Structure formats: C-alpha cells, structure tokens
Amino acid sequence: MTQRTQDPPMQIAKQRFKLRGWITSRLWAQVMAGMILGFGLGLLLSEATGLVQPDTAEVIGIWLALPGKIFLALIAMVLIPLIFSSIVGGLSGAGSGEELRSVGLRLAAFILSTTTVAATIGVMLAQWLKPGEGLAGFSAGPADPALVDLNGAIPDVPDQEAPAALPDMIVNILPTNPTASIVQGDMLAVVVLALLVGISVTQVQDKRAAPFLALMDAVLSISMNIVKWAMFLAPFAVFGLMAQLVMRMGFETMLGISGYVGSVLLGLAALLSLYFLIALLFAQVTPVRLVKAAGSNLLLAFSTSSSSAVMPVTIQTARKLGVPENIANLVVPLGATMNMAGTALYQAVAILFLAQLAGVDLTAVQISVVVGTLVASSIGAPGTPGVSIAILVNVATNMGIPVEGMVIILGVDRLLDMCRTAVNVTGDLVAAVLLRAVGRNPVETA
Template sequence: MKKFGLATQIFAGLILGIVVGAVFYGNETAMAILQPFGDIFIHLIKMIVIPIIVSALIVSIASVGDVKKLGKLGGKTIIYFEIITTLALGIGLISANVFHPGSGINLSSLSKGDISTYEQTARSSEQTGVVSHFVDIIPSNVFQSLAQGDLLPVIFFSVIFGIGVASIGRRGQPVLNFFEGTLEAMYWVTNLVMKFAAFGVFGLIGVNVARFGLSSLIPLGKLVLVIYGTMILFVLLVLGLIARAAGTRIFTLFRILKDELLLAFTTASSEAVLPRLMDKMVRFGCPKSITSFVVPTGYTFNLDGSAIYQSIAALFIAQIYGIHLSLGHQLTLLVILMLTSKGMAGVTGASFVVLLTTLGSMGLPLEGVAFIAGIDRILDMLRTVVNVVGNALASVVMSKSEGVFDQKKSEAYLLSQHKLA
C-alpha cells in the first residue's frame, strides 16, 4: 500500500466499489456485507472531528493573540479573510442553487426510515426560533456538548477559551503547548484514519451503486464542472476585482507564481508551496513582517477554494437525496461552514472532514460523501490553487493597506521575471 498514495487508494476503492455494486445490483446480502466498511469509516471520522476542531480553534485563536505587536494588522487581516471566505461560501451556494449538480439522481427509493430521520431534523430546525437558535450556541455544559457532538456550542467555547489563553500571556503558554501537542497527535490519528478511507469509500459507494444502480454516478461529471467553473469565476471576478482595487492584476500573480501554482495543482498540497510562496511575495514587494503573518494565518482562515467546494458539495448531497434546504437552512449552513473550515488546513483530507462535520450538523446523510470521495483528488487540485492565489493576494492587499508595499521592488522583480521568460 505504501507504493500508492491516498488519492490512488481512494480512486481504486471507488472503482472497485462501483464494479462490485454493479455486479450485485439489488442484492441485499451483498449490501449487508459492504455496509460495515462504510460504517466503520464514518465512525472513525466522527471520532476525530471534535478533538481536532477544539484543539485547532484554540491553537489558531491563541496563536493570533501572540502577534498583537502587529497592531491593527491582525484584526484587519482576520476581517478581510472572513469577508472573502464568506463571499466564496455564498458564491458556492448560489452556484449550487443555479446549476443543481445533484439533480441528476433520484434517491427517492430510500427506505422511509432513512429519509424520515433527515426530514425530522429539518422540521425540528424550522420549529426552533431564531433567538432560541442563537441562545443554544452558548453551551450551559460544555462537556455535555462535547459528548453529544453539538458543534456550534463546542466552537463557541473553543473560540472564547482560545481568546482567554492568548489574553493571559506567558501563563497560558503551557495550555497552548498542550493543545498544540493534542493537535499534532490528532493529525497523526487523522492520517491513520485516512488509511482506511479506500475501504470506507469501497463500502459506501458499493452499497449505493448496489442499491440505486450505475445511473447514480451521473451527477459526478456535472459536479466537477460546477465546482471548477465556480472556482475559476471566483478567482477571475472576485479576486480579480480585489487585485485591481489593490493596484495590481490577478494575471500578474499568476505569472510570478506559475511554478508554485503548478506544484500546488499537481500535489494538491498548499503546504508544499508555503516557503516558496512567502519568498515570492517578499520579492514582489510585500514586507517580510507582513508576509510572514498573513500567509500562514491565511492557511487557517482564508481557504477560498475549500469554502467553494464545501458549500457546493453540501448542497449536492442534499440534492441527490431529494432534501430541500430553505433559505434559512442555507444561511445556517453558511455560518457552520464559516466556523468549521477554520484551523483545518493541516489535516489530511481536511475538506472531507469538514464536509462530514457540516453534514452531521445539518442533519444531512453522511453516506452521501461516498459519491464525492472518489473524485476528491480532482476537486482538491484546483481548490488548492485557489487557496494559494487567495493568500498571495491577501499579502498584497494588507501591504497596500498599511502603506508599506514596495512598488519599485515589485517593478524590478517583474522586469527580471520578464527577462528570464
């Protein structure tokens, strides 16, 4: 298995699951044998979600508190990141509503018991008033919320606790060290869990194909087109307009970062280009002090590509199961994604974990991720590129807003790049 990467293993699990499911279409015995593979993987994912989110949020918030010496830059950067990622999530939701990537499959043949669970969750959410919903975000007993997996109260507590750790300075360092160690340990556990991903995908997709037939795979091509098209549109229009307002052009960033973007696309890893990205932005005219803060922070708070992917994927799964999400539900989905996507950049299959977490919070079928898991590598390649471009642009925007962008250095660097070309 060491000879094959995770993406290859998952793809192999997908293909094998499709073949086995097609061969045993309608065979209840085969479905009963395949089901445990998927159930075990789902349980493993649920097992790691809460510890990762708690430790990641506390470390992220507390670490931001450590750079208060940067003054207003810290707050300004976080606000900028929140605005951009919210725009990305919103555009993703609009795109999914316009193009309906999941409408090509009808899972109405699901047993009434399965679908009624999700319908009951949706109804109970509708019956809960807006005020009560916000009150419930604040946990009366954080340990009870942890045990029950109530995500929003856990996130609320983690953010407040992270601020507290940052506020007490050196006395909070042992606490921060503990959660940093916890986070590192959970990264290791996550990597271990993801080794079972191929088997999980095999079981989940096999059961779905055996139950619904090969026609259930039709929406996958449309999903890839919708996500890719939305990401490209977001980069060219939204990030393009922001770049123009900051006095540069998005195609200029493409030109100077062409090697890094190619590396990010082929490896689907934004971490692989982090050192080179920071070096390029310093050469482009951004001060090292700003770049060293904005880019790493962006890897936690500014994942535009991942935001688009998660919002479209969540609605895709709702659509293939025939579950209608009202405007209120979609706004709730947007808020949950805003929170759950933070601090997950270092986790293998981070977007996959965030998506599962979000589906659970919204009462949507977790099994639906089996359709996406097999093509996740294809989607991950472009969303990584979008994440890198977004964080590179953020360095320019923050440098310009602080009035410290070195225009002469930028022009000299672009000229040198032109001569090399």
C-alpha cells in the same frame, strides 16, 4: 575497457526500486494508489458483478473501512484541542489589534462573498439544466422510511423554522456551557470560545499570558504529532473507504440521476476555477503550484468527506504555500468551520432539484430567500459528513418543497459530499494565501 550494460533483470529491478521510493516518499501518490485500488475492489464486490453475496460483501466492506474509521477516530480525538490551541495561538501571534481586525474582516468578506457566489452558481445551473424535470413524477409516492431516516441517520443542526428564531440562534452561538460544547463536539461553539479567549489573551500583559500561551503551543505540538501518526494510515484509510463506497453504491445509482450529479459537479468545477482565479490574481499563486502543494491534502479531503478531519494537513499545506504560521493556525480552523461555499452550491442545486421533482415553481423572491438561507446555514455548519443533508431538509420544508425526493439525493450524497469537501478545503487554502500578506513574513510570488 568498455563499460558493460546492465542486464534487463537488473534494469527492471532498479526501475522498480525507483518507483517504490517515489511512491513511499509522496503521500499523495500513496493516497491516489489507495483510491484507485479501492475503486477497483469496490466494483468487484458490488452487487452488479455477483461475485459475492450482498451480505458477505457488506461484512467485507465493514472490515475494509476499519483503517478509515481508525484514522478518522484519531483525528477526531485531537480535533478540539488542536482547533482551540491553533486559533488562540494564531490570534496571539497576529500582531496588533489593527492587524487582527484586518485579518478578521478580510476573512469574513472572503467567506461571505464566495459562499454567496457559490449558491448563486448552483441556482443558475439548476435553473438552466433543470435536472429534476427528467425525473418528474418520481415523488408521487411516499418515500421509503428505511432510506430516508431523517431523524436518526442525519446529524442535528440548529432549527430554522421561523425568522423569529434568528435572535435565539445568534445567542446560541455563544458557548454558555463550554464543557458541554466540547463533550458534544460542537465545533462552532469551540471556535467561538477560542476566538473570545484568543482576543482576550492579546489584551492581557505578556508576563501573565506567557504561561497560558506556552501551554497552548505544547497542546498544538502534541496534537500535530498524533496527526502525524495518523497519516501513516491515510493510504489504507482511503483504500477501505473508497472500496466500501463503490461497493454499496454501484453504477446504476449514478446513471439514474446523472443530470443531478452532473449539475452539482459542473457547479463545483466552476467554483474551483473561481478559487484558482482568485489565488492567481490576488495572491500570485498559480493553479499548478496550488495543486502540487495540496495534492495529498485534497485527496484526503475527498476520501474522508470532512474538512475538519483534514484540517491539520491543511495547516501544513498552507505553510508549504508560504503562509505564516500564525495566519495558517488562525485562518484554516476558521475556514474548516465556516467556509462552506461548496456545500452552499450543492444545496442550492439540490433544493431546486427537489422543487422540479415535485413540480413546485419557486418565485424569484423565494429563490433569493433560499440563497440567503443557504449562505447563513453553510457558514455555521459543522465540517462533518452528512450534516448538509439535515440543513437541506430544513430549508426544503420551510419553503414548502416535498422531501420525498431525498431518496434520490441520499443515494449519491456520499460521492457529492466527497467532491464538495475537496472544494471547500481548496477554499480554505485560497483564503490563507490571500491573507498571508497580513503576516510577518510575506512570500515571493509564484
């Protein structure tokens, strides 16, 4: 008897079932779907369409963003214990003091070199494309205080008003009051404290350190379990945050400063290509393998604009790429706090953009100072949304560049923040795969 072919409705139902199973088993596909749907809904609710009143659209946007805020709050709740326990555990499992020094020196060299290259790329692109000259004269009038609330709307960063303050800045890195640093969410202080505790643990007898390390392992496991719960909200978080962003910004803002946005995106693309090249040449990890392993990770970083918020996922991605657990637990938290090459590139373009807007010509020496300052500032900047704007204002003011043009930068900062965060997270993963050979279980090349 010949086998009967399935009816078309049955075939369609079977294909739908396969598609549903494919999407539900892949977080990156869910996140991508949420991003696309959120973008479309944001366009429908934007002021340009006129489908709803702006006040009503704003209320809808707030409710749409609720899952995203809950997602970020859950991550923020466990972020400090997760960072502390992962760094301490990573240091204790890094092996001998010589191996530990090797990891630290290689990571420091990677961060310093890539951040310097990134800032230089930003300067070169801004000098070549000159995105601010097309809008020359914009800054003749004063900025709208409602749009540029530099005191209230932007997170605080350490002041950089004079070179004489540098010794104080170095001393202030040490968490003299660890409890206050934890309460205030000072990630750099928490990282420094974890580094000091982790190094000290490696020099204590195993018997005495064992209970403390067992506690750190339990804290890390509990924190990662809460992160696993939060990941169920990730697609809905991306959907709501994307819809709110597109609804508020619209296409008009993007079209008005396409030169500036294009310069930053071109620079980030160049930096991303550099990361891919480094991973391929020095770690034998192909771009395809890297993107395949980190797809959902990078989409989450793009949507949340926070390398710290997605740090637990980045650790898991590093493990997928064959990075030993002790190296991943050490390198990724440090990278999420200090590896901000994408931010340095963005700030370099923005500084020269502001100078071109105001008609200020910077000398080669001044540009070199800008690069050095941005490298130092980016390495110590928290991996949270908006903090780069505060650094940008400080550097521009110190260089005598008017900041009235910040109105333009603030209009698209959220979008560019999303892009540079994804690049920063890629840099963290590349750093991890570069340092995996220091671990105990090197992996096969891709």
